Amino acid sequence: MYTGLQHLHSYLAYLVLIGLLISWLMAVAGLMGNKTYTAQNRKMSLLGLIPTHLQWVIGLVLYLVSPLGISNFSGAGMKDSTARLYFLEHPLMMILAVVFITIGYAKAKRQIGTTQGFKSIVIFYGLGLVLILSRLPWSAWLD
Ligand code: HEM
Ligand code: HEM
Known part of the structure; x- marks a missing residue:
């Protein structure tokens, strides 16, 4: 089971990044254009939320x-930056990122029919994306 989950987590990471990036860029475009956030736009935000x-x-x-x-x-593991990334920094930062992204989606959902929905996605998905990018085990992933 471990190997299967490891591969799933590794491949799904591409969908997470692509989905979040598309959702974020669509929201930036909507915000710049001063458009109304619609039910259709909410579905574009799901593209980032579901894989996440x-x-x-x-x-x-x-x-x-x-x-x-x-x-x-372990305490000893704290001194090893690679070990610490996996048992502490990556999990903690990803959970924080998921919380931000979920808050952004939920706020925007309540702002359907206004221009504010795009702003919620731009801010919260953007924050989540930056946190994710900051604590991915890049070298192991792209190896
Ligand atoms: C297989 C795993 C999961 C999938 C595919 C999934 C999918 C989704 C989807 C599609 C939505 C949007 C619902 C909507 O508003 O239309 C959503 C919202 C949400 N999910 Fe998940 N989810 C999963 C796991 C979880 C877990 C484990 C938690 C919490 C422990 C969670 C917490 C939430 C919260 C708080 C919302 C926001 C609801 C709102 O709009 O206010 N999800 N999720
Ligand atoms: C939601 C965003 C997340 C993304 C984009 C993400 C992405 C990744 C990536 C790219 C890897 C490296 C995979 C490889 O070596 O090929 C990884 C490993 C790992 N992730 Fe995540 N992750 C996320 C959330 C989480 C969460 C919430 C946890 C735990 C609470 C977690 C636990 C782990 C663990 C334990 C590993 C090491 C697995 C191993 O090789 O044994 N990840 N993650």
């Missing part, structure tokens, strides 16, 4: 079964 939610559930399970996850959590 799937990824965080898979990440949570992975954290429990991976030798790099909770089982590797």
Whole structure:
């Protein structure tokens, strides 16, 4: 199960980044154009939300079964920057990013019919995207 989840988490990461980027760029365009956030626009925001939610559930399970996850959590590990990234920084930062993205989606949903929805997506998805990019295990991923 571990290997399967590891691969799933690795491939789904592409969909997360692409989905968030498309949602964010569409929102930037809507904001710049001073457009009204519609039910159709909400569906574009789901493009970023759904892969992100799937990824965080898979990440949570992975954290429990991976030798790099909770089982590797230790004081000694704190001094090893690669180990610390996997058992602490990546999980914590990704959960924070998911919270921001979900807040952005939920706020925008309540702003359908106004111009404010795009702003919520631009700010919160943007924040989430930056947090994700800051704590991906880049070298292991793109290897
Ligand atoms: C939601 C956004 C997330 C993204 C984009 C993401 C992305 C990634 C990527 C690209 C890798 C490296 C995969 C590889 O080596 O090929 C990875 C590894 C890992 N992630 Fe995430 N992740 C996310 C959320 C989470 C969460 C919420 C947790 C745990 C609570 C988590 C736990 C882990 C663990 C434990 C590994 C190491 C797996 C191993 O190789 O044994 N991730 N993640
Ligand atoms: C397989 C995993 C998951 C998928 C595919 C998924 C998918 C979705 C979708 C499609 C929405 C948008 C609903 C809508 O407003 O139309 C959503 C919203 C949300 N999800 Fe998830 N989700 C998953 C897991 C989770 C988990 C585990 C949690 C929390 C523990 C969670 C918390 C939320 C919250 C708080 C919202 C925001 C609701 C709102 O609009 O106010 N999700 N998710």
